[in-house]
Amino acid sequence: MLLGIGPDYIYKCPQCGQLISRGSLMSGNTFGAKFFSDTKRVAPMLPKFPQITICPKCNTIFWLSKSKAVEVEEYDLFDDWRIAKIKKPKWWWGKRKRKEYKEREEEHQRKEREEREKYKPARFLHIDEYVLALQNKDVCSSKEDEYYIRLKLWHTFNDRIRNGQPLFENDSEKKHWEDNCRQLIALINSNKGPDKVMIAELKRNLGEFEEAVNLLDSIRHRGNEWWVIDQIKAACEKKNTLVFRLDTTNSEKEDPKKKLPRQPSLYEKSGQKKEKCEDYQGALEDYDKAILENETDAYPYVLKAGIYEILDNQVAILECLNKAIAIDEDCADAYINRALYHRHHKNFQEAQKDYEKTLSLEPSGFNIVLFNEEDMVKYNDNINMVDFPGIKQGTLAIDLYLSPNTQGDTDTSLFVEVEDRLYPIVLSLLKKQKEIIGL
Secondary structure: OOOEEOOEEEEEOOOOOOEEEEOOEEEOOOOOOEEEOOOOEEOOOOOOOOOEEEOOOOOOEEEOOOOOOOEEEOOOHHHHHHHHHOOOOOOOOOHHHHHHHHHHHHHHHHHHHHHHHHOEEOOOOOHHHHHHHHHOOOOOOOHHHHHHHHHHHHHHHHHHHHOOOOOOOOHHHHHHHHHHHHHHHHHHOOOOHHHHHHHHHHHHHOOOHHHHHHHHHOOOOOHHHHHHHHHHHHHHHOOOOOOOEOOOOOOOOOOOOOOOOOOOOHHHHHHHHHHHOOOHHHHHHHHHHHHHHOOOOOHHHHHHHHHHHHOOOHHHHHHHHHHHHHHOOOOHHHHHHHHHHHHHOOOHHHHHHHHHHHHHHOOOOOEEOOOOHHHHOOOOOOOEEEEOOOOOOEEEEEEEOOOOOOOOOOOEEEEEEEOOOOOEEEEOEOOOOOOEOOO
């Protein structure tokens, strides 16, 4: 898709009323784009426009993204085409045609001068201006504002390296740089893979190479960022603190470290068929054969634990799950089942540890039952705010024990999409219906 230029949006400075124009795009592409380790993308066919700018007349910093455009100037593609169609007069033209061309060109230049005088183009802030924006509470009034400004300040510092210039001009700038990097790390505060990559890059910029590598190694699901992770780790090994252009050669390839899907053995498939037919002893025998066939595979022990749960052999359940975890410390299925085992036996602290381990291994792959009445909700007619520390992402199915001394099934369940920060759950419990009416 070719670059499609959109209309110019005209904004008014809130202080002096100066008109400022900001361009837009109707379409674009990343052909010829350059990608950098600090997440910045430079794409000629997909340019970015400032969200925050400074008035060239009175030096007021204000948000364009929060302001309402006072006018929209549609882009006249054919006006440029009419001028560009004839770049210079041809030798065979007569006087009349030469005169027409000159008048048309002068008229076009006059319009451009008028536009420049009437509307001042919005520009990105400079380093010192971003610092001023952070200090202005009217401009930086929320965490989202601070995050955007600090991200742009980081990129603007790094633009000097991209342009072949020194990173700092004086000691004061170095102090602003270090403080901004650390504040940006605190603002991200997330366990998501892409966020961890950004934090690792910030730590690399600060020279904290070991911490950066450890953070990158903690990302279990590298996904599409694997090639970025490997390049940042290589830069850490070279003790390089500067931003660099990413090599996108392998960006479309599969992660070479990606684990292949586990293939069940014939004995395992046979055991599952027998389990469906309620031949539990036969299933256990097949699972034992699967274990003998591959002693490094933890999953047959998880399947055995499922059979022992049906047979209500609580000791054997725990033994099988512990063996599975001893074989494979990353077996999420074993941890979630052991968490459910601990919850059943009201060992809630151990259950929480296994829930959190499960979420670290499979951030969005499990529905989890969490806590009981005593540990979770002191329910009454009022709205309660409940925080669950340590759990960052995934989907939790939370059992609510609304009736005292309930030994059987729960009264109701709540499914919660966990955000990347500590999440509040607003519970309003009605006495009669016992339904959750708000989140």
